[in-house]
Amino acid sequence: MSAREATPRPRHSDAHVTLYRLQACPFCERIARKLEELDIDYHSRFVEPMHGDRNAVKRVVGARTVPAIIDDETGVAMAESGNIADYLDATYGGGD
Amino acid sequence: MDLDFEVVDLPPADHVEDGDEAPGFTRPLVNAEFWEDVALSDLLADAPVLLVFTPMDGAFPSTYIWNELRDRGMDEYGVQVVGVSISTPYEHMTTIEERGIESFTGLFSDPQNDVAEAYGVSHSLDGMAGVSEPRPSVFLLAPDGTVEYAWVADEWPAFPDYDAVEDAVIGL
Numbered sequence: 658m659s660a661r662e663a664t665p666r667p668r669h670s671d672a673h674v675t676l677y678r679l680q681a682c683p684f685c686e687r688i689a690r691k692l693e694e695l696d697i698d699y700h701s702r703f704v705e706p707m708h709g710d711r712n713a714v715k716r717v718v719g720a721r722t723v724p725a726i727i728d729d730e731t732g733v734a735m736a737e738s739g740n741i742a743d744y745l746d747a748t749y750g751g752g753d
Numbered sequence: 754m755d756l757d758f759e760v761v762d763l764p765p766a767d768h769v770e771d772g773d774e775a776p777g778f779t780r781p782l783v784n785a786e787f788w789e790d791v792a793l794s795d796l797l798a799d800a801p802v803l804l805v806f807t808p809m810d811g812a813f814p815s816t817y818i819w820n821e822l823r824d825r826g827m828d829e830y831g832v833q834v835v836g837v838s839i840s841t842p843y844e845h846m847t848t849i850e851e852r853g854i855e856s857f858t859g860l861f862s863d864p865q866n867d868v869a870e871a872y873g874v875s876h877s878l879d880g881m882a883g884v885s886e887p888r889p890s891v892f893l894l895a896p897d898g899t900v901e902y903a904w905v906a907d908e909w910p911a912f913p914d915y916d917a918v919e920d921a922v923i924g925l
Contacts, residue, residue, distance in 0.1 A: 669791075705846060712786060713786040
């Protein structure tokens with residue numbers, strides 16, 4: 658399990674963050690909004706509602722929960738929206 | 754199959770042909786595990802693309818087409834086999850599993866049918882108000898985006914000449 662296990666983003670994407678998300682999942686929408694607030698270009702990868710079918714997420718962060726992110730600038734791959742929000746603020750929030 | 758009536762003709766289509774440049778597009782591309790926005794040009798940068806337009810997932814022509822392409826191992830010739838239909842990503846995931854086409858590159862989801870419009874292969878369905886979908890069609894695209902082979906259904910239903918498709922893929 659690591660960011661290196663992830664399928665590369667499509668070439669057209671200039672993003673450096675991949676967001677694994679489930680359609681209409683409020684925790685995922687929270688992180689999408691946080692990424693927009695911080696003006697971070699991100700690429701969305703949608704997974705299935707069925708928890709057991711999310712092996713693409715498990716390979717990257719070790720769990721099948723969403724949201725999860727991969728940040729290529731820092732090599733970080735992490736799950737859990739509270740942790741992700743804190744990480745994004747600490748890394749890209751400009752200290753305020 | 755011998756029928757004692759004529760299969761319904763589809764009207765002439767002003768579709769993309771051999772030698773044309775394939776119209777570019779970006780849509781969610783669904784694989785066995787997830788979906789994400791992918792541009793046709795992203796795929797062409799890797800290898801040739803066999804772009805297969807089908808009726809909506811679950812319609813028997815779609816089932817037959819995917820079964821045949823799977824049984825022929827069409828992806829084993831170094832071409833990326835890619836579908837397009839109006840079905841949602843959720844339906845595409847089911848189709849990929851049921852048809853056993855996990856080794857194909859994926860299925861584009863195009864509910865508005867814009868991609869079929871761009872390729873000139875749109876089909877307005879009789880008896881389903883407001884619904885258009887692609888007519889069955891196959892385009893083999895070289896890495897520079899040139900259409901090397903094109904087949905578009907002229908009857909409803911009609912199926913690709915699979916041997917001709919396979920020859921075109923082998924010849925690329």
